[in-house]
Amino acid sequence: MAVARSLKLRNGLFAVGRGTRFHPSPFSRARGLSVSASTSGGDGGGGGGGGGAPLPVLIVGAGPVGLVLSILLTKLGVECAIVEKSKTFSSHPQAHFINNRTMEVFRKINGLAEEIQKYQPPVDLWRKFIYCSSLTGSVLGTVDHMQPQDFEKVVSPVSVAHFSQYKLTRLLVEHLKKLNFQIREADNSEGLDCEVPRAREILMGHECISIDTTSNRCVTATVSHIEGGKCKERKFRCSTLVGTDGAGSSVRRLLGISLRGEKDLQKLVSVHFLSKDLGQHLLRERPGMLYFIFNTEAIGVLVAHDLEQGEFVLQMPFYPPQQNVQDFEPKICEKIIFKLVGRELVDIDVIGAKPWVMHAEVAEKFLTCNNRVIIAGDAAHRFPPAGGFGMNTGIQDAHNLAWKLASVLKGISPSSFLHTYEAERKPIAIFNTTLSVQNFKAAMAVPAALGLDPAVANSVHRVVSDGFGSILPSEVQKAILDGAFSLGRAQLSTFLLNENNPLGSSRLAKLKRIFDEGKSLQLQFPAEDLGFRYLDGALIPDVDSTSIPLLRPTGRRRDYIPSADPGSRLPHMNVRLWSDSGKEEKMSTLDLVCGDKIEFVLIIAPIEDSYNLARAAFKVAEEFGVSARVCVVWPVEASNAFGEGSKVALAPWKNYLDVQEVKNPSISSSSSWWELCRMTDRGVILVRPDEHIAWRAKSEIIGDPMLEMRKAFSAVLGVKLKAV
Secondary structure (H helix, E strand, C coil): CCCCCCCCCCCCCCCCCCCCCCCCCHHHHHHCCEEECCCCCCCCCCCCCCCCCCEEEEEECCCHHHHHHHHHHHHCCCCEEEEECCCCCCCCCCCCEECHHHHHHHHCCCCHHHHHHHHCCCHHHCCEEEEECCCCCCEEEEEECCCHHHCCCCCCCCCCEECCHHHHHHHHHHHHHHCCCEEECCCCCCCCCCCCCCCCEEEECCEEEEEECCCCCCEEEEEEEEECCEEEEEEEEEEEEEECCCCCCHHHHHCCCCEEEEEEEEEEEEEEEECHHHHHHHHHHCCCCEEEEECCCCEEEEEEEECCCCEEEEEEECCCCCCCHHHHCHHHHHHHHHHHHCCCCCCCEEEEEEEEEEEEEEECCCEECCCCEEECHHHCEECCCCCCHHHHHHHHHHHHHHHHHHHHHCCCCCHHHHHHHHHHHHHHHHHHHHHHHHHHHHHHHHHHHCCCCHHHHHHHHHHHHHCHHHHCCHHHHHHHHHHHHHHHHHHHCCCCCCCCCHHHHHHHHHHHHHHHCCCCCCCCCHHHHHHCECCCCCCCCCCCCCCCCCCCCCCCCCCCCCCCCCCEECCCCEEEECCCCCCCEEEEHHHHCCCCCCEEEEEECCCHHHHHHHHHHHHHHHHHCCEEEEEEEECCCCCCCCCHHHHHHHCCCCCEEEEEECCCCCCCCCCCHHHHCCCCCCCEEEECCCCEEEEEECCCCCCCHHHHHHHHHHHHHCCCCCCC
């Protein structure tokens, strides 16, 4: 009996249905995709006539990156709209691991992080990767990816999460609806005859097929959709267009932006299926997130998106042209799944299968057309899924970009300021690409230890496809390939793979060493997730050379070391907020930064010179048209009356907070705030709206406070310092 097509999770918000298959629109194939990217001379006809002022930002692509960007921009007071070529949001689980830094971003989106934690499966159900001969057979090894410190919230106020992408998308859409966004279907054209799309709309079934930047005043996107069975086109004008339209980005292709890196690392097919029978079995016997299954009949990786609901995605190697999508029809997939499970399932429901190709590439540039067209997320970088860097890196792109776009569109910074987006995010994308490839290769070490080297399988496929086998009929090629793979899988027989067989014993011992030494596929990378640092961009680097050296990717888990170096994410520490009412409120230092406006935070100690600098910061921030907040950090030993002196020292300014360090009971010798930052309490830290450190003075400021703050704000905002 098939599982019902709709799964409801607690409050009924999430539903699992048959995956929508999206193909290039027939009208885009017929017309071809074009771009006019000249930026010289007049309007060039590109902006096309009336319709009022252009929309500030048009986002192409309604995946998590585009949705998060639209939320952040709206909160910062920048109007935007989204066009999405698919008629419906995808119901395929896709990405599912949300790292620490992304969860920190979600904390600032009106409780989104808390919602994810509420609806995700309990951590004990997904903390392990399990390697086995079948889901009911012997276990070859287990790797627990959660360590005690991951639960103590010492380095971050929030933990990582396991939450399917389609569920995240639906939560993001609900948050956009609370911001008065409306979703418009393709066949509802009311009010779309004008050239300026309505702000706060998500236009489904609308594909961007050309981009014209010949106008000096705006970007014009030609958008097509099917209405009444006919193709219709409209031209939408905007000040800035952002492509968040995924790995096969039309925006990137239209602009002629090339990708650099490793193509075609592996071809795979994803099979999305439901089975509460399997989910309940794994809950009882061996709960985990990923199951790596190796037996003589089949090999695959099973992603358990939700054991309680019985939702899974099976990943298997895919070898076209000998194999094609028809080889993965539902009934065939059922048989493969049964082989991997080790028995039949009474309620299996195969929703769909889709092939995909793993790449490791980064776009040569993230901005073009005088900074008026930008790409982010998978449109700018394509990673192997190992480590879950794809969606996380994309959402952090949006977090970096949002406040910068707002600064430019509000007239605070020049358009050249947007170059800092590429200067900061592209090196991170390149780093994460390398790390993902290393993690992918670590995953391949396990089958290689069992005698199934994926490189050999790929070589066999190349010989059959491109070598002597290419002259053979396709049926013969397929038979040769199937025979070769069956022969390879024979090495997984229990006759060979056991402790009593010398070769099998050697392979099992090698496998154990891989697990014990942390050389298999890793889930968490705290040092990289939280410790990434921008070296160039909207920041002022330290003049000395005492910064913590940048890490090189190793593919192994490493602990995060807090740093207050410029470009780093502000370290987390719990602090107690002082108030006149005497009411105690604990918060993270990350909460000192407001996500609803372009505001910089100056963190100081209660010292006279630092108060002087803070008063200068208030004045200079006004000159530059941004908000400033001062945070005065008091030591843990300060009396309960801490903070009383700040009111006098900072008058008449009122946008300040007095906070006191809170000792962490789980750490015997916790550092003070300034020790954590590797600074003295005579230093100061200036924090950007995205919680990254823009500038710091490690010790006392020598010189005119006003001049120092003007230099800092000028450099960070990309505004030339005027003579005063």
